[in-house]
Amino acid sequence: LKELYPEDILNNAKELTDGEVKFLKQLDDLLESKYRDSINDHWANATVPEEFFDDMGKLNYFRNPLLFEGREGAKTPSQLFQFFMSYTIARFDVSLVTLLGVHQGLGHNAFLFGGSKEQIAKYIPKLQSHELRTCFALTEPDHGSDVAGGLETTAKFDGENWIINGAKKWIGGANVSDVIPLFAVDVDTGKPKGFIIRPEQDGVDIDVIENKIALRIIPNTNIRLDNVIVKEEDRLQNINSFKDIAKILYSTRAGVSYMATGAMAGALRATLDYVTQRKQFGKEISKYQLIQEKLAMMQGNLAHAISMSAQLARMQENGEYDEVATSTAKMMNALRLRESVAMGRGITGGNGILAEYDIARFFSDAEAVYTYEGTHEINALVIGRALTGDSAFI
Ligand code: FAD
Numbered sequence: 001l002k003e004l005y006p007e008d009i010l011n012n013a014k015e016l017t018d019g020e021v022k023f024l025k026q027l028d029d030l031l032e033s034k035y036r037d038s039i040n041d042h043w044a045n046a047t048v049p050e051e052f053f054d055d056m057g058k059l060n061y062f063r064n065p066l067l068f069e070g071r072e073g074a075k076t077p078s079q080l081f082q083f084f085m086s087y088t089i090a091r092f093d094v095s096l097v098t099l100l101g102v103h104q105g106l107g108h109n110a111f112l113f114g115g116s117k118e119q120i121a122k123y124i125p126k127l128q129s130h131e132l133r134t135c136f137a138l139t140e141p142d143h144g145s146d147v148a149g150g151l152e153t154t155a156k157f158d159g160e161n162w163i164i165n166g167a168k169k170w171i172g173g174a175n176v177s178d179v180i181p182l183f184a185v186d187v188d189t190g191k192p193k194g195f196i197i198r199p200e201q202d203g204v205d206i207d208v209i210e211n212k213i214a215l216r217i218i219p220n221t222n223i224r225l226d227n228v229i230v231k232e233e234d235r236l237q238n239i240n241s242f243k244d245i246a247k248i249l250y251s252t253r254a255g256v257s258y259m260a261t262g263a264m265a266g267a268l269r270a271t272l273d274y275v276t277q278r279k280q281f282g283k284e285i286s287k288y289q290l291i292q293e294k295l296a297m298m299q300g301n302l303a304h305a306i307s308m309s310a311q312l313a314r315m316q317e318n319g320e321y322d323e324v325a326t327s328t329a330k331m332m333n334a335l336r337l338r339e340s341v342a343m344g345r346g347i348t349g350g351n352g353i354l355a356e357y358d359i360a361r362f363f364s365d366a367e368a369v370y371t372y373e374g375t376h377e378i379n380a381l382v383i384g385r386a387l388t389g390d391s392a393f394i
Pocket of ligand 1 (some may be wrong): 102135136137138139143144145146169170171172215220368371372373374375376377378392393
């Protein structure tokens with residue numbers, strides 16, 4: 001464990017089972033051996049490593065027997081394991097963990113929480129084995145933070161089918177998905193509903209957003225919907241209010257706090273690698289006191305974040321999904337990430353702004369983590385509402 005997670009100074013990983021540690025070591029080895037040499041080029045060129053999804057499918061992280069050793073009767077891998085899995089991938093690259101997160105988190109849970117029994121039986125096994133790929137289409141060009149009340153994409157039932165019109169923005173991986181859970185307002189009831197859309201359907205137009213300065217590896221997309229016809233059997237039967245959508249978002253907000261934590265670890269690693277190589281004034285810059293203070297701050301931020309994430313995972317394992325705890329973890333871990341990557345970027349000097357050095361990638365990607373799954377301000381408003389009893393969402 002010390003070899004796999006030397007930065008976990010408060011020993012949160014100690015509670016992982018031997019099988020889980022073995023799995024995480026395999027995952028880390030795969031990332032390092034197969035993708036280390038090309039990851040910065042993928043980031044610079046905005047390309048996805050083609051085999052990544054197949055490789056993740058082969059690891060079979062939902063049903064790998066290693067994950068169930070000592071957990072007889074459990075149906076899913078432990079939450080603490082899921083935190084360390086996200087952490088381990090994010091420590092390597094934040095786009096890859098985001099791409100996986102929209103598939104196995106938001107997208108998968110849209111089917112799991114929103115689907116009927118038949119829809120769950122039809123889609124979940126194929127999503128878990130990666131035979132089908134998915135994403136999550138909620139945000140719109142004019143509605144991000146206020147999407148709950150602001151959805152403009154419409155669904156009209158004509159007695160036989162649903163007709164969908166509107167537009168979505170930022171949707172991660174829609175262009176490489178087989179099935180897209182997409183949310184629209186039912187014009188007759190005014191309530192949001194969920195629909196399963198396929199990219200090749202008539203009236204669906206998807207294009208990739210160019211020139212992002214963060215998460216360049218993941219394709220984020222615009223989707224336009226022009227009189228798209230959806231059968232009732234492709235309506236997610238258990239999405240009938242924004243509360244139903246919020247339940248999905250909620251389950252993955254914790255996941256983003258895990259990703260932020262892993263990204264902090266990646267930034268620390270990249271910075272440590274640099275300071276032990278780089279010489280100025282005749283010796284490695286790691287030997288200077290002012291550098292060591294910043295490294296210590298990065299390690300301190302990370303220790304906080306690992307402990308907060310691990311405790312959130314333990315709560316979720318016990319079925320305690322707490323809105324304030326989740327928003328606090330997302331808000332604070334993303335904030336600390338932003339602080340840590342800035343310190344790492346500073347320590348790496350001019351080279352720290354070049355794509356060929358890992359720190360530049362973590363520095364840029366932190367900006368997306370700061371914004372998605374509830375911006376800093378929106379999570380602060382969730383916490384503020386609980387503290388004061390006053391909702392300041394206006
Ligand atoms: P806005 O809502 O326009 O906010 C702008 C600023 O105003 C922010 O600082 C915000 O905090 C602040 N603000 C807004 N309201 C208030 C208020 N009441 N009080 C104080 N401050 C306020 N969405 C999907 O559906 N699927 C995806 O796969 C997906 N992937 C994404 C990937 C990336 C890289 C990014 C950047 C976004 C992604 N999103 C996705 C969308 C994401 O969830 C939104 O960007 C986010 O909700 C913020 O919305 P916005 O960008 O429209 O910002």
